[in-house]
Amino acid sequence: MKRRVLTLRLRSVQTLSLLLVLLAACARVDLDPALPVYETGVDPSAWARVPAGPFYHGQEAELEEIPYDYEIMVTPVTVAQYVDFLNAALADGSVRIEGDYAVAFYPGDPFHGKKHELEIGPGNYLLVPLADPSSRFTFDGQTFAVKPGWENHPMTNVSWFGAWAYCGYYGWRLPTELEWEKAARGSEDARAYPWGDEITRQHANFYASRDPFEDMTSYGSLTTPVGFYNGKVYDGFQTVNAASPYGLYDMAGNVWQWVGDVHFQEGFSDRLMHGGSRNTYDMDLRVWVRNSAPPMYYGPAVGFRCAKIDR
Amino acid sequence: MPFLKSRFQYLFGTTKGLILVAIAMIALVTALFGMLSGPMAEMGVREIIVRALRMDLQPAEREGRIIILYHSIAMAVVAIEVYMITGLLGMREFYKKAVRVLITVGYLLAMIFGLLFAYWGHEWVFHGLYITGLALIFFAGVLLTIALWPWDKAYFQPDPVYARTKGGVDLERAAFFTTALTTVISSIFGAVPGSYFGNGFEVFLAENIIRLPEKTTMEYSVIGHLHIMLALIAIMITLIVGRWLNFRGRLHKIAMPLMILGCIVLNLGVWGVVTPLEPIAHMIIYVGATPSMLAALLLLIWSWGELIRTGTAHLTKPTFLQKLAALVRDPLKFGPTWQMLFMNFTTSGIGIFMAVRLDEIFRLWPAREERIELTGHWHALSAIIATIILMYYGDIIGLKGKIRQIYGWAIIFLSDLALGAVTVFEMKRLFIGEAEQQPLVNALMYMIDFGLGLLLVLLAIVMVWRLTDLFKPKGRWTEEATHELAEEVSK
Numbered sequence: 001m002k003r004r005v006l007t008l009r010l011r012s013v014q015t016l017s018l019l020l021v022l023l024a025a026c027a028r029v030d031l032d033p034a035l036p037v038y039e040t041g042v043d044p045s046a047w048a049r050v051p052a053g054p055f056y057h058g059q060e061a062e063l064e065e066i067p068y069d070y071e072i073m074v075t076p077v078t079v080a081q082y083v084d085f086l087n088a089a090l091a092d093g094s095v096r097i098e099g100d101y102a103v104a105f106y107p108g109d110p111f112h113g114k115k116h117e118l119e120i121g122p123g124n125y126l127l128v129p130l131a132d133p134s135s136r137f138t139f140d141g142q143t144f145a146v147k148p149g150w151e152n153h154p155m156t157n158v159s160w161f162g163a164w165a166y167c168g169y170y171g172w173r174l175p176t177e178l179e180w181e182k183a184a185r186g187s188e189d190a191r192a193y194p195w196g197d198e199i200t201r202q203h204a205n206f207y208a209s210r211d212p213f214e215d216m217t218s219y220g221s222l223t224t225p226v227g228f229y230n231g232k233v234y235d236g237f238q239t240v241n242a243a244s245p246y247g248l249y250d251m252a253g254n255v256w257q258w259v260g261d262v263h264f265q266e267g268f269s270d271r272l273m274h275g276g277s278r279n280t281y282d283m284d285l286r287v288w289v290r291n292s293a294p295p296m297y298y299g300p301a302v303g304f305r306c307a308k309i310d311r
Numbered sequence: 312m313p314f315l316k317s318r319f320q321y322l323f324g325t326t327k328g329l330i331l332v333a334i335a336m337i338a339l340v341t342a343l344f345g346m347l348s349g350p351m352a353e354m355g356v357r358e359i360i361v362r363a364l365r366m367d368l369q370p371a372e373r374e375g376r377i378i379i380l381y382h383s384i385a386m387a388v389v390a391i392e393v394y395m396i397t398g399l400l401g402m403r404e405f406y407k408k409a410v411r412v413l414i415t416v417g418y419l420l421a422m423i424f425g426l427l428f429a430y431w432g433h434e435w436v437f438h439g440l441y442i443t444g445l446a447l448i449f450f451a452g453v454l455l456t457i458a459l460w461p462w463d464k465a466y467f468q469p470d471p472v473y474a475r476t477k478g479g480v481d482l483e484r485a486a487f488f489t490t491a492l493t494t495v496i497s498s499i500f501g502a503v504p505g506s507y508f509g510n511g512f513e514v515f516l517a518e519n520i521i522r523l524p525e526k527t528t529m530e531y532s533v534i535g536h537l538h539i540m541l542a543l544i545a546i547m548i549t550l551i552v553g554r555w556l557n558f559r560g561r562l563h564k565i566a567m568p569l570m571i572l573g574c575i576v577l578n579l580g581v582w583g584v585v586t587p588l589e590p591i592a593h594m595i596i597y598v599g600a601t602p603s604m605l606a607a608l609l610l611l612i613w614s615w616g617e618l619i620r621t622g623t624a625h626l627t628k629p630t631f632l633q634k635l636a637a638l639v640r641d642p643l644k645f646g647p648t649w650q651m652l653f654m655n656f657t658t659s660g661i662g663i664f665m666a667v668r669l670d671e672i673f674r675l676w677p678a679r680e681e682r683i684e685l686t687g688h689w690h691a692l693s694a695i696i697a698t699i700i701l702m703y704y705g706d707i708i709g710l711k712g713k714i715r716q717i718y719g720w721a722i723i724f725l726s727d728l729a730l731g732a733v734t735v736f737e738m739k740r741l742f743i744g745e746a747e748q749q750p751l752v753n754a755l756m757y758m759i760d761f762g763l764g765l766l767l768v769l770l771a772i773v774m775v776w777r778l779t780d781l782f783k784p785k786g787r788w789t790e791e792a793t794h795e796l797a798e799e800v801s802k
Contacts, residue, residue: 029746029747029749059514060512060513115524116522134745134746134747192369192370197369217750218749220748267525268522269522270522270678293676293677300746301745
């Protein structure tokens with residue numbers, strides 16, 4: 001009898017545990033939690049110059065040459081910067097509202113008719129969704145505004161078209177994959193991360209990196225303000241100065257970054273992303289790691305930065 | 312000295328001893344290297360292990376390390392299957408001994424020196440010994456194929472309840488032979504590009520990522536090699552389970568030709584990826600996979616029927632519940648085929664799902680999500696094969712009564728919980744967005760960690776028990792040394 005009671009209790013505990021786990025899985029996530037606001041001191045409107053010359057490319061560190069100087073943004077484009085663009089472009093008609101999306105014209109890609117190739121002809125394409133609760137901006141039908149506290153966080157939920165339109169609007173462009181990698185890695189060695197070959201939780205925002213913008217029991221890992229990992233201490237959280245050799249921040253972690261290459265393989269319709277994100281393990285933060293998605297894809301861990309060439 | 316000699320003779324001279332050593336090696340490697348990724352990395356255990364063991368982990372070499380780690384484990388699994396085959400099927404004593412010596416030395420060399428090379432700096436002598444180990448395993452495979460030659464009259468099948476040709480050729484042996492032969496050939500599809508890429512330390516994901524239209528012949532070869540080797544290990548374990556359970560009768564006669572046909576066509580399809588047949592290779596693979604999976608289904612139907620029949624033999628008119636109770640009364644006999652059925656949810660189901668929802672997946676999902684799904688499903692298949700091996704092992708070491716029930720059901724429950732959660736994790740993007748996923752991910756991770764963690768604890772308990780048993784003069788090991796697997800096949 002005693003044994004039976006014990007078995008029943010054990011079963012009840014097991015069932016209860018399973019139920020609790022399942023209930024926890026169904027918990028609603030606060031997509032806009034109250035978070036600390038930090039000024040990192042890094043200017044998101046700053047640019048870094050990358051000189052012409054060779055650098056080590058890819059995991060196998062093959063020597064590649066970029067025969068021109070170029071400039072690239074020191075940080076990813078912030079929510080505040082993107083909202084300014086949306087308001088300006090909406091006012092002058094470069095951006096339009098279609099249903100739940102802000103759209104803009106894209107002239108299309110060459111089409112090769114390869115199996116599974118996506119045909120992207122001239123037309124209006126999605127830049128950002130307007131009704132996604134995980135976006136860090138609002139739209140009241142007339143004006144875009146930043147949700148308070150997210151001004152200096154990287155712009156997310158932006159498609160490749162959205163990134164392309166932003167850079168193009170100001171006469172810039174998205175960096176190519178090679179430009180992005182050289183800016184992240186420098187030209188001296190074949191380091192895996194912008195700061196070297198070691199990674200700790202103080203270097204970058206990645207999955208379970210325990211920064212102040214992370215609560216793995218509810219909303220998970222969120223973005224950190226751009227330039228957050230600059231050696232400062234934020235409420236006791238010590239960071240390492242994780243700038244790249246050319247002084248760029250957030251080239252590893254925080255948000256995946258769209259790069260500009262179209263058809264890096266004939267018939268490949270995706271666009272490439274680099275840098276890993278707040279939601280991936282440290283292995284994805286290595287400078288050569290590629291991710292990709294169709295150009296209309298947007299996600300809460302995808303952003304971008306721009307480049308320009310002085311000719 | 313006699314103490315050591317008798318134990319050494321048991322561990323390296325008997326089928327059950329050899330299987331025990333290989334399982335222990337896999338358990339050690341899994342426990343140690345499992346601490347370098349996933350939740351252990353998140354908790355900071357990885358850093359402690361790396362420092363304590365003075366590992367040298369260069370970020371650029373991560374994929375290369377994992378390739379060697381997976382080969383180390385896979386070689387030990389292949390060795391276990393070879394021990395089982397040589398213990399279950401008749402063959403000349405010379406072949407049996409030679410195959411076992413070659414594969415044992417081979418997998419131990421590959422595992423020990425491969426891991427030393429990969430995780431503790433690059434001592435090229437170790438790399439050479441790793442390659443030597445792989446080469447010895449290849450030669451063991453060649454010898455095993457010769458030993459299994461089905462047209463040897465000494466091994467013709469005299470009993471009409473088993474699948475055989477009119478001339479008496481044992482079709483089950485022919486199926487083992489076909490699988491062994493195609494495994495040896497398919498290994499070349501990894502060896503050649505492995506040498507090509509390894510020479511320059513190049514790596515890439517061995518998955519046929521559809522959104523990447525251009526792949527070289529060498530890349531196709533590696534992709535094909537990974538998939539066919541795992542499929543062949545799965546086919547071989549299905550044949551081994553069939554022999555262990557003494558699969559026979561009408562369904563056996565249908566299943567064995569299907570298994571041979573499926574295996575050949577499947578291989579031709581995979582080998583075709585490096586030929587101009589590449590555009591239709593997938594179609595050939597589907598055509599080959601169908602009879603193989605049908606043969607496994609026939610084994611399942613037969614074995615479940617046998618379990619029900621023997622379990623209700625004392626009843627005149629058994630009810631449905633009585634039949635069900637008879638089916639599940641022995642988890643070690645029910646478990647292997649149940650796991651094969653469950654595999655359809657974690658692996659085949661995912662494959663079909665990927666094919667059906669192809670447009671949604673690669674038109675909308677980022678490549679990383681596709682990668683999680685692709686790599687996840689064959690990790691799940693590998694784990695399922697491991698659980699089937701553990702269930703057969705539980706039977707051959709003579710687990711009885713409550714211990715047998717606990718051991719068997721724990722393997723089934725824990726692995727299915729973990730692998731079911733892995734499968735949901737792979738497919739989560741279908742029903743939840745990235746921003747809202749964390750509670751679900753947490754719950755799934757708890758299930759995965761709980762299932763796999765306790766499974767490893769169970770395995771550790773068994774290993775400790777077996778270790779202590781070796782110190783007893785009349786331990787279980789003395790009894791195991793006297794029985795060959797073929798004598799213990801179900802009646």
